[in-house]
Amino acid sequence: MAQKIRIRLTGSVIGALPxxxxxxxxxxxxxxxxxxxxxxxxxxLGMVRVVSHLVSVEELPGV
Numbered sequence: 001m002a003q004k005i006r007i008r009l010t011g012s013v014i015g016a017l018p019x020x021x022x023x024x025x026x027x028x029x030x031x032x033x034x035x036x037x038x039x040x041x042x043x044x045l046g047m048v049r050v051v052s053h054l055v056s057v058e059e060l061p062g063v
Contacts, residue, residue, distance in 0.1 A: 005039075007027055007035065009029040
C-alpha cells in the first residue's frame with residue numbers, strides 16, 4: 001500500500017493562474033479549509049508542488 005498524504009487548501013485561488021486553479025480542483029479541493037486524502041504518487045506530488053503556496057501537506061501514518 002502506498003503512502004497517503006492529507007492535503008488542505010489554505011490559500012484563495014481567486015488570484016491564482018487558471019492552470020493553478022485547475023490543479024487545486026483536480027486535487028479534490030474546493031473551498032479554503034477543504035481536505036482530501038490521496039496516495040503519494042509522483043503525479044499527485046507534482047501537482048502539490050505546483051500549488052505549494054496554496055496548500056498544506058501532512059503525511060499520514062502507515063495504516
